[in-house]
Amino acid sequence: MPSPILTLSTRIAYQNRWTRVREDQIRHADGSPGLYGVVERADFAVIVPWQDGRLTLVDQYRYPVGVRTREFPMGLWEHAPDTDPAELAAAELREETGLTAGRMLAVGTIFQGPGYCTQRGHVFLATHLTQGAPDRESSEQDMVCQDFPLAAVEAMIRDGTIQDAMTVASFGLLRLKALL
Numbered sequence: 001m002p003s004p005i006l007t008l009s010t011r012i013a014y015q016n017r018w019t020r021v022r023e024d025q026i027r028h029a030d031g032s033p034g035l036y037g038v039v040e041r042a043d044f045a046v047i048v049p050w051q052d053g054r055l056t057l058v059d060q061y062r063y064p065v066g067v068r069t070r071e072f073p074m075g076l077w078e079h080a081p082d083t084d085p086a087e088l089a090a091a092e093l094r095e096e097t098g099l100t101a102g103r104m105l106a107v108g109t110i111f112q113g114p115g116y117c118t119q120r121g122h123v124f125l126a127t128h129l130t131q132g133a134p135d136r137e138s139s140e141q142d143m144v145c146q147d148f149p150l151a152a153v154e155a156m157i158r159d160g161t162i163q164d165a166m167t168v169a170s171f172g173l174l175r176l177k178a179l180l
Helices: 084-096 149-158 164-174
Strands: 005-015 020-028 031-041 046-049 054-063 067-071 098-112 120-131 144-149
Touching: 005 031, 005 164, 046 084, 046 098, 046 164, 054 084, 054 149, 067 164, 084 098, 084 120, 098 164, 144 149, 149 164
Parallel strands: 046 120
Antiparallel strands: 005 020, 020 031, 046 054, 054 067, 054 144, 098 120
16 A cells, blocks of 8 residues: 655754654645654564563663653664564563573564654563573663562553553563463
8 A cells, every 4th residue: 555645855853873863744645744753763672571470570760751660671782773683682681681581482563653753662472581690781780670470560550550661562462462
């Protein structure tokens, strides 16, 4: 199906090593003009560590929103944006939690925010886990890793303790597929 929107021009409004923001002048199907601000970011992996009825979450301070958040381990490699998602998932899991998965199941993909952003998340279920030492980046120095029973994670989603959209979406995807 062809796009109902025609891009007339594009300019880069901002760029750093993680993010590029472009501004597109567009024309809608009815001929009316429009403007899109599009955030371009590399794909990322969300890893759901699951063992013995427990899920592993990380807790860290998120500067943009000014609060600590509980979420599943996740990340991207800005220096290697075309990395195989499974390789990225295994490395991020080890880095943030110290866990190594004996089995990594690709569960699906989710868009970060398709109304403004090109970034896509690849969701993996990590099982048969072995604990090692984490190898966190300096930006993750305040990160805490903790296991929770499934019911506790569900309760934290219900009561708003967990507000990270990728964590909530990944959890829902896994539950709908009866993988948790």
